[in-house]
Amino acid sequence: MDKEQTPKIARRTTRSLASASTLDNALTEVTNCASPPAINHLIVEGDPDVDREGTPQIPRRTTRSLASASNSDNVATKVTSIDPPTINDLLVGGDPISLDDLISTFPGRRNQVLELVRLLGPLNSPILPLFVYGGPSTGKTSIILQLFRHLNRPLVYSSCSTCYNQRILFESILNSLFLHRKSAANGYSNAKRCERPSDFVNFLREALANLINNLKSNSEKSKSNKMEARGTGNMVYLVFDNFHLVREWDKSSTIVPFLFNLYDLLNIPELGLIFISSTSPDTYYANMGYVEPVPVFFPDYTEDNLHQIFLRNQANQKLYSSFLDVVLRPFCRITRQVDELFATFKSLFEKYCEPLSDNGVVPSEDMKRRLFSHLKPHIGSYLNEIFKVSFPPSLELETHKETKRKGNPKKLERYEEIEELEFHMSTCAKYLLISAFLASRNPATLDDSLFDSTGGSNSRKRKRKTSTKVQEQKQSAEEELLMKGPGTFPLERLLAIFQCIVSVAEDPSDEEDQRNDGLGIHGGNGGLMSDVLLQLSSLCNANFIIKGGSCAIEGSTRYRSAISEDLALKVARSLKFPLSKYLYRR
Amino acid sequence: MGRESHKMKALSLLRSRICDPKFIFKPLHDSPDSNYSKLKFMMSSSITEACNNSILLLGPRGSGKSAVLELVVGDLLVEYPDMISVIKLSGLLHSDDNCALKEVARQLCLEHQLQFSKAASFDDNSQFMVAMLKECGLAHKTIVFILDEFDLFAQGKQRLLYSLLDAMQSITSQAVVIGISCRMDADQLLEKRVRSRFSHRKLLFLPPSMEDSKSILEHVMSLPVDSSLPHDYAVEFNRKVQDILADRRFKETFNKYLNFDSSVKHLLRFLFCAVSCMDLQTGFLTCENFETAFSSIMRQPKLECLKNCSILELYILVCMKRLEVKEQTLCNFNSIMKEYKNVHDSFRTSDYYARNVCLKAFEHLINRELICFTDNRGHSSSVEFRPAKLLISSSELHQGLKAYHSCPAILHKLMDREG
Structure with a gap:
């Protein structure tokens, strides 16, 4: 496979x-x-x-980006020729596809496809706005696009994630409606400059009127010569993908109600609007109302659906099916998103096939049992690493990065950074990271005793005393750490700790060239200290250290370390720095 | 083929009727006390008597305010050709005064074949508007300003409203301002200087009664007998529609639907879904079509969302619920994990996953909008520490867990314990 x-x-x-x-x-x-x-x-x-x-x-991201480019697919191939864009560019490219093919390409989506077909209706019949919603990777966009390929009707697809603000969205829609193509000849400019909704509506009216006239005359023509079996009809459909992102654009906005009311504002029966969103209609709170569009719901795939989906395009159906019988159930308890399962199953299947010499073999019952017992110990560990696959440096990395972006970029990227930490961080940055971690974790009052060699015994004495009150304090402090996260600290404290740990770390190390007296150490420090502020700002940019707002009383900016203890320990290990010695354990 | 095509034609006809508000509201205006007649009387009298007027059309969204106005304006344009010019603005588009005046100037220029300058300033445009009002008044031409979403025009400094209504105070001008709003207190939003210039005529649009809704349905769904459609087919179709209207089950569904929201637009949405469910093999509407439409429109998004969740996500939701019941002031990922661990420790569940897996599930829940962060600090602090809250009620969660077919029994137990 x-x-x-x-x-x-x-x-x-x-x-x-x-x-x-x-x-x-x-x-x-x-x-x-x-x-x-x-x-x-x-x-x-x-x-x-x-x-x-x-x-x-x-x-899914790849398929989507490709799918969205499906009309630009045509466009791109035609750029070399000079003929101006025609209405046909608004059709989803590719050969005609029958409805049965369409349904069989999307396992478990039969009802949704049929419902959409019914709602879109026969040729030239007007439609109320549709609202298609369902979780990520449930096939909303692909099905809509393929359905339009099947129906052979013109659509203008615009994704609100690539058109990331109102102006770009408007202009990209107008570009495709005016059949305008950015090229070197027109300096890659847009058809119209359009920032406000009011301009957009005016231009849209104009563009749609032109286009619909065009379509009408086309269909007249095709009716007269009967050459084309599949007419394109008079309808134009606007598809807004990733519509949930629009809510973020402008907090107190009018853009969501504007787009929902677009149909009534324009009052053009030949226009169909389709909104695709990954959140349900009830999450669109707006302080002004609108008549809700007709909802179409795409539920997440069930286990059986997933079984069919993963079986598609497998070389050895039998073998993979027996593999899925084993793994699908436990993994479905965690997530049922195809894109996430796919990554894990890929490496897990390799594990599954390890005892086999020939992957083309049809597994017998006995072999299935053997393979299962081979796989069993691995499932547990894979379950806990389902989102933490280490990627081979291949093209796949690209695609995964894209999937990640939508989830939580911070968290996932950090995993990657753990692997590559050694190669990307200077020693200075590592020390800085550790000192930030210490400054965030330890209470400021303990700095003295921790970093001063004479103060050590003091703190130990305090630790030994445990009355109930101290216990309570301890608990509340623990709670606070859990709730509030790492503490904040001013820059001065960070630098002081940094200075201390650098001097401590360099003192006992034998590999280091300059040991001896204090002067030499200072010289070494000077080298490390030189660009520490620069390093700090780059760490801030990488989100390892978070720069908070300035404190009202002290007036200086406060920082906060965002790294987990594991990561800090890892960094410390790479420096051979005894971090645990300096950590204040409550 | 021939039979198929006329069924298709019937379907297209029904769909285009539903999407055409003018068709829907046509039969409603015969009676003398309908809003249509009132509005038409007011407008035609101010046109013929060459006076200024301002009217507010108020009513819930989707009750046909703009549609009726459109009908009236259309009729008046036929009755008094060359005596009216219509300027349409929408609060959604032109709530900014600058932009609104520019649009007014643009439409005036378009109407009177004048050159429109994009670069004109607010002052220029407002002077132009006043001059045009005067000119039109001299030519006995009424300008009708239609302000859709009127309440949005009242948001800022109301300069547009002021300059418009102020210009109408002079005897030379001849204009009608019609505001459309779904806010009943729209006239209370006006500043004093604007309000005093506004003639407080209000027309209230009410959603149709059950009987009216039924007659709308009948009006929309009955096919014309004397058209290109085969006569016997149309007759048969209309008979079936009558049967459906008399059906008890249908009445129940219909009542249930209209109890939720009885505005015309809402009704049309229902009819649209029902019509699109029509079986093209038989070519007739059935009672089932309406029931399918009902269930496809009346969705319960939160319960659907719960059905989509994986088991682990349900665990997190239940843990959050428990924390909520315990009345912890703040709840974030860390405290949820602590609760999750407690649950695992006390019940030895089989679903105990690593922290990062849970974090991802937590993020899925955020994406599903079943929970949300309560702070809006964005990405400044890491996910684990940001306070979060549930967006579904306890009863919904209960119901969702019951409906979830493979929900572990332990979750029910955990929920019930808190009760």
């Missing part, structure tokens, strides 16, 4: 590259044919787009 997967991904990239770098289709076809026979069955399927859309195993 793995062997097969890699070329597939590679091929995918060639395609996206091809479409991006204005290579023509012919060239992509050549690369397709040259690709290893393992993927031949995909080509035999006849329809590159089907497999592109229909393999939910591939992290």
Whole structure:
């Protein structure tokens, strides 16, 4: 499976590259044919787009970005030719696809597809705004786009994550409606400059009127010569993907009610609006109302659906099916998102196949049992690392980074940074990180005793005394740490601790060239101290240290360390610094 | 093929009717005390008598204020050609005074074939508007200003409203200002200087009664007998619609739906869904269509969302609920983890996962908007420490857990204990 997967991904990239770098289709076809026979069955399927859309195993972001580019796919291939863009560019490219094919490409989505077909209705029938919602990686965007390919009707797709503000969204919609293509000739400018909703509505009216007239005359023509079996109709559909992001754009905004009311504002029956959101309609609080659009719900995949999805495009169906029987249930207890499971299953399947010499074998009952017992000990550890896969430095990394971005960038990126910490951080930065960690963890009053060699006994004495009151204090302090997180500290304290631990650390080390007297140490420090503020600001930028607001009384900026204890210990180990000695244990 | 196509045609016809507000409100205006007649009388009298007027149309969203106005304006344009020019503004688009006046100037220029300058300032535009009002007044031409979402115009300094209403105080001008708002107190939002210039005519739009809703349904759903559609098909179709209207089950559903919100737009949404469910094989509407439509519109998003959750996510929700019951002042990821560990320690559950897995599940919940952070500091502090709260009620969680088919028994127990 793995062997097969890699070329597939590679091929995918060639395609996206091809479409991006204005290579023509012919060239992509050549690369397709040259690709290893393992993927031949995909080509035999006849329809590159089907497999592109229909393999939910591939992290969704790639498919989506490709899918969204599906009309620019055409565009890109045509850039070399000079003919101006036509209405056909608004159609989702690719060969026609039948409804049955469409349903079979998306396992478990039959009801949703049929519901959408019903709501979209026959050719040239007006539609109220639709609101399509469901969790991430449930196939909302892909199904809509493929459905329009099936219906062969023009749509303008705009994702609110790439069009990240109101102006870009408006201009990109207008660009596609005015059939305007950015190119070197027009200096990559937009069709219209449009910032306000009021301008947008005016331009939109104009553009839609033109377009719909165009479409009408086209359909008249096709009716007269009967050449085209599939008319495109008079309707134009605007699709707003990732609509939930719009809520963030402008807190006290009018943009959400504006877009929801767009249909009533324009009052053009030939316009269809489709909103795609990953959150349900009740999360759109607005201080002004709107008539709610018609909801279409995409539930998360069930276990059976997932089974079907993961079986798609597997070389050895039987073997993979028995693998899924084993792993799917425990993993579904944690998450049912395809993109997240995919990454884990990939490496887990390799483990599963380890005892096998030939991956093409059809497993017998006995073998299944054997494989299961081989896999069993690993499942537990994989369950706990489901989101923490170490990625091979390959193309996959790219795709995963994209998936990560939407989750919580901070947390996941940090895992990566743990692996690569050794290579990216200077010694100075590491010391700085440790001292920040200490400053955040330890109460400021203890600095004296911890870093002063004479004060050590003092603190020990205090520790030994445990009355009930102290115990209580301890508990409340613990609670506070749990709730408030690491404490804050001023810059001066950080620098003082930094100075101390650097001098301590360099003192006993034998590998270091300059030991001897205090003067020499100072010299060494000078080297480390020189750009410490620079390092600090870069650590702040990397979110290791958080720069808080300034304290009202003291007036200076306060900092706070954001790293976990594990990470701090790891850093300390790499420096051979005895961190635990300096940690104040409550 | 022929039979198929007329069914298709019928479906398209029904859909285009539903999407066309003018069609819906047409039959409502025959009676003399309908809003249509009142509004038409007011407007036509101010046109013929060449006086200024200002009217507010108030009513809940989707009760047909703009649609009726549109009908009236359309009729008046036919009745008095060349005597009216209509300027339409919407509070959603033009709540900014500058922008609104520019739009007024643009539409005036468009109407009277004048050159519109984009660079004109607020003053220029406002002077232009006053001059145009005067000119039109001399030519006995009424300018009708339609201000949709009127309450939004009253937000800022109300300069537009002031300059508009002030210009209307002179006898030379001839204009009608019509505000549309779903805020009943829209006229209370006006400043004193604006309010004193406003003639307080208000028309109240009420959502239709049950009977009216039914007649709207009948009006929309009945196919014309004398059209291109086959006669017997249309007759049969209308008979089926009548049958549905008489059906007891349908009445129940219909009542339930309208109890929730009885505005016309809301009704149309229902009809749209029902019509789109129509089976093209038979080509007739059935009672089931309406029931399907009802269940597809009346969703319970929170319960759906709970159904999507994984077991681990449910654990976290239940832990948060427990913390809430314990009346802890603050709840963040760390305290949830502590509770989660407690639960695990006391019940030895099989679902005990590492911290980072839980953190990810926690983030999923945030994305699902079942929980949210209570501070809005953004990314300044790490996720573990930010206080969070539940966005679903205890009963919803109960219900959700019951509906979840493979929910571990321990979760029910944990929920019940807090009761």
